[in-house]
Amino acid sequence: MNHHIGIVEDDPNIRNIVSAYLKKEGFTVTLLESAEEAWELWKTEPPAMWILDIMLPGMDGYEFCKKIRMESEVPIIIISAKDEEIDKILGLELGGDDYLTKPFSPRELVARVKRLFKRSSISLANTEVNDTRVTVDELTIDKEERRIFFRGEEYEVTTKEFDMLLILVENVNRAFSREELLIKIWGDNYFGSDRAVDDLVKRIRKKLPHLPLETVWGYGYRLRNEGEVT
Template structure:
């Protein structure tokens, strides 16, 4: 095992308890008390996983999550006392892979960490198998570089927005249910509602104006495409 985990948490008691459980499981743990220190560490190299609190002094966990995701695809777990659905959706949209509400069981955290590492281990094989350019009309997706162009303009998208675009582009005109999209984009362990899908589609429609992501009422969404003759 021996994977490294950075824990960014300003509560010393929580930091120490979580570290004790993770070290017992064989992980290498680094404790950081604020986002600024964590971001400085990130410039020198990434751990195998981040665990971020939201309510941090100075820069909050959301901003740190966003910055980390811009330079790394390692798994991120957010832990927070905020238990509103909108907070969970925001964390996931900014690039986190999981969201755990305080108070939580350290054993549950360990279980989620193990699931995310298993998923990450399979990801390089997937990326290698799909290392190409997807094109659909004015939409171009570089899967290896995770870059999106729309009408020859590069569009800044989040990790989840990118994954949903790839799904739609690979199977145009297919109707996907909200449940399917939740599984494809967030994985089988997602705990929230399908409102996350609606929010993601809304963001894509705003960023890629006139991209024909159509609503299939009572079911889900599809990306409509008619090939030019």
């Protein structure tokens, strides 16, 4: 599939290099110098993925990421000259799916783009052989449409939030370590801190405060339910 990727980067050299590598792999790209331009593109011809710089003129990448996440779970890879752990955590907390620090290898970026698209394809393929919906108590997940319902109301969630909820629902009452969740959700090649898992749980609890998502102290998390899973 010829995926469309939006590259939001104010450095023309980085824009052109990233564009060249992605085009070589068969992707369609749109180059944008600002988040404002990217937002206009989102309203007219939304990309299937964003590659987003943080330090932008005008609206910064964090704010743009936040706006996109209010409307969609489209994959977002954040690139930034900031190498502080707090910046990475903030980017992931606002809904970024991956984070690369400048300078980075264009080949590594392409590999991460492919991995994100592959992960999305696998999720869709799984719905062909599994039941399309799974319910635990008052929480229902539609795997085919990637939708979340709790107590009869639909909730908007990001890609990572959906992935974590699906893992926990399909393994109800099982405790997962932070490291397990980090690998399952971010992949084997993710080198960030497991704080990203804690931040993801924090976001889910904020959206679904009555969900029985328990902390297993000193270990990780589990979704507790003593009833029937359907």
